[in-house]
Amino acid sequence: MAESSRLWRRCWKRHIVRQLKQRDRAQKALFLDLVQAYNKLLEKSNLDNFIAKLQTKSLDNQMGLPPASSTQESSDGAFDAVLDSAQRLVKRPSDPMVQLESINELAYRIYEWNILLKAKDAALEEQRGRLASLRGQVSDLEAKHRRLQGWVEERSRQNAAIKEGYDALRELYRRQDGEFRQEAERGLELLKQLMRQKVEAAEIENERIERAKQARLSKELKKATKTVVRIKTEPNEEKLDKQKMATQDVPEEENGEKLLRRPFRSASATSMTLTRYVDVFKGLLDFRLKRGNSISSMSTDRYCSIPCCVAACLPSTVSDIQEAHVSEINAIRFSPNSSMLATGGTDRLIRLWNVVGGRLENMQTLEGANGSITSVEFDPSGCHVLAATYNNAAQLWKLGDCQFKEILTGHTDKVTAAKFRSTQCQAVTGSRDRTVKEWDLGKGACSRTINVFSYCNDLVCCDPILISGHHDKTIRFWDSRAPRCTQVIPVEGKVTSLSISQDQMHLLSCSRDNALKVIDLRMHNIRQVFRVEGFKCSSDGTKAVFSPDKSYALVGSANGTLFLWNIETGKLETSLPGVHRSSVNAVAWIPSGTYIGSVDRSKTVVLWR
Template sequence: MAEVAGSSGRAWKRHIVRQLQLRDRAQSGRFLDVVQAYTKLLEKSNMLVHFTGKLEAKSAELQVPRPGQETPGSVLDPATGAADGLNTLERQHQREIAGVKDTSGELAYQIFELSKLLKAKECELQEQKTRLGSLSGQLSELEAEQQWLESQAEALGRGNNALKRDYDVLRERYRRRESELRRAAEKGQELLGSLVQMKAEAAEHQNEKNERAKQARLCRELKKAMKRTVSIDVESDEVMPAEGKVPTGELVELEDGEKLWKRPFRSASATSMTLARCVDVFKGLLDFRLKRGKSLSSGSEARYHSMPICFVACLPSRVSDVQEAHFSEVNAVTFSPSPGVLATGGADSHIRLWNVAGGRLESLQILEGAGGSITSIAFDPSGSQILAASYNKSAQLWHFGDCNSKETLTGHADKVTAAKFRSIRHQAVTGSRDRTVKEWDLGKGACCRTINVVSYCNDVVCGDNVIVSGHHDKKIRFWDSRGPRCTEVIPVDSKVTSLHISQDQMHLLSCSRDNTLKVIDLKMNNVRQVFRADGFKCGSDWTKAIFSPDKSYALVGSLDGSLYFWNLESGKLETVLSGEHRASVNAVAWCFSGQYVVSVDRGRKVVLWK
């Protein structure tokens, strides 16, 4: 225990000695400048004493004359000359002592200043030590935090690697599924094409079968008519059919093996009645072919009845009703030829039918099944069918009063932007962003003609024998429905957003993104009028402009929610209606009676103007 206590005592002493040595080094370092200055001062003092001694020795030598040598003034007063030399040396020595004192004062002042600076440095050093201690504590904390963050980063790196592996697996699975989906889509397209072809073949087969049945029935009717005997009573002018008996020996064999009794004589009246019966039978056959849409029917019989004609359209001046029609923006609106029926289509994939009565909009029903945003709506001239184009690459057909879609016209490869009925029954035309315009046989639900174009199609309209399409490449193209090629191209200054043909099919109204409306003469195929106005801006690539039913005005909606009316006769802006829409107007419609105007916008509003 004593050894342990002795060793601990020696260690304590060594610790104290080390601490004292460290303190001496620190304090000697602090006063090093002062010691050096003091040393220099002592050196100068010693040099001054040395020089003083030398000067005194020289003065003594000067005062003591050498033997045999006379100094000046020695003859007069030797004591006086020595005293003057000593005084001179004393004055010189006093001056040097005064200079040394001045230097010593300056050095003492410097020592005082340096001591103050040293104290300030010591305080600053203490502060720096305190700050260094706090920073060392912070550094240790930051190092601990860095280690924790590094561990977290390593854990996150391991997690990221695991997620990356999972992502790679999922991406590979997605690629496989995408390829499978592509193959399934291609197979679906092939199946759809084969289904359409099978439907067409089945329809042709059914037509042929019905035709053969009709012909067989006609033959039977003819044979029966040939077997009948007609007797005529001249006095009463009545024709009475009667069955006559003829001898069994007079039989005539027909082409199909049937036998007919041969009559020795047939009167003229009997022959005429038989021909009349044959005419009736042939008329029934022609009527049957007409119902099937064959070429034997005349063009006038296959067309719709004429649409109602408006003699005077009323220019609206006020808002009659406002409704929030859809869950998102409204893209299309149109009136039915039937009085008081309106249809709107929106980005919510719904078509709503409205009853317009007494200046109010009353909801009738909602048509579902479009499967995509509605871009265009059209009624057939009879008002019994509704055709809508949508973003799901197809067009839908509904019967008026039926909520479910009757037919889906598929075949486009991109969004269908326009769908219109033709004046010929069971025919329609669609335009798409896949750079095609298609004609459809609605009876078969199949495409009967595809027109390939070099640009996106934004809108189409149909005349009796012409199809007009407006395109993204700033051109309006005319297609002859009886031929395969484009017959006319009219360039405009910007991409076409809509087309509208007048009821007399004499003029075409186009709207384009350069904020202009153009009236095109369809006989001369040239631009007749151009309408523009300050404040009018075309709000989108599908903004619709229309003629009034009597072709007196041109109407379009603007980006700021206003409606602009131009007078076609004067060519000037007639009026501007604003204040109700708070968003861009996408489409407008004018009822066939000319009494109401409807506008729809991106803010889900439907506004009825009167």
């Protein structure tokens, strides 16, 4: 019984072992195919992961992305360890139970790693999508780079074209600048030629007049030699009746001859000789020639009566105020007979005003100036106006004519002053071209040019002396009979204006050191200096004047106030503020002494009394 049970147990063990071996063989065969397929899958997965890692690493290096996490590296290492253990288990058989447990564990791990593989596949797809997105961005950046490169090339071509155009324009500018200089030189030469022609024409006209004069003189002399003059001595009571007929030529018959009663009555009538006739006719002809050369179209040079000022009136109130011009006013001047006022400004117009009853009535506008008016001046007769302009010339108008009568060209820069001399046939101008010119208005030509070393801002005339104020802080004296400067008086500032007294004994100067100076022309020294707080010389064209009786000095300031000093006491007599809204450029005192005028930069002219 015991033996049979022992045998049965042996058989049972062999049966169990045999079944286990069969199951092992059957399962091994099944799992062997699975393991082989899994090994191939793992090999392929490892290769793909390695390639993806290389690509991701290179892409991350190019794009500056961070490297993969350490968790992924550790999981990859664990997966490799499981793969190695599975391969060892398959290759090295052992106890069936151990193998079964190992196979179950391996199957579970395969399941886990299958899930992990799917996650890896998803991550791989995500990386591939990211790679595709980055490749798209790279493509966009490359396209943008190509567009920018094309834009740079286009800009380079445009810059090259612009540079070529600039070079061409610069070459054209150089050529035209050379042509302009040549034309300027040609214009200057034509101007000189014109001046020479005018001088020649004037000389020819003078020669013609002289020849006509000589012809008329010869004719008169021949007629005088053929005429018999008989003089009868008459009683004193009949002389008065005969003198009434002295200007009439009465033909008489005596012994068959035609007699002519002498048109002159004098104490020396009985001693009339041929020489006396020659002197008389020559005097008459000289008077007619002088009258013919006058710029006036009148039969004689009739001068208006000039009012005499015994004592100038101190201005205190505004008599009239007008907006005279459309822009800044630079000059103001009263006529010699005190009935008219002239103003000139940057609008290139000269306006004439009637001074009637303390009011300004617009009388006439003189047009034709080619530049801003810097100064205006009436001739001694009050029939002509001479103006200095910024177009390098001085222009002459006759009252009643709207167009200018004569233009005096020859300066090369702005003309700052233009004045008549003692007659209306002569004038003098000063300019910023460092010259002073004397003009013969009858011929319309320059008779003398004085070269100075500085700008001339203003000048006055007292025959035969010419006085000019300059930018180099000096006052110069010129004699018409001498070629050079006769006297120089230095002052402390740039001279802006000069005014000479009626007796021509004193000179008033205004300068940029904010002072007025009275100069004694007999001693050629500075007699008085006027300064006051608040007075400021506003420009190089600020004008100051004497009163007609030489008792006061008047000037306008940059703040619109008028200051008036007493010459005798040397003290400030009065000031007139609050009327002008801007700096006063010029002032003028009427010759009768009853009114003063002032103009400013805000287009206003004010008449004071």
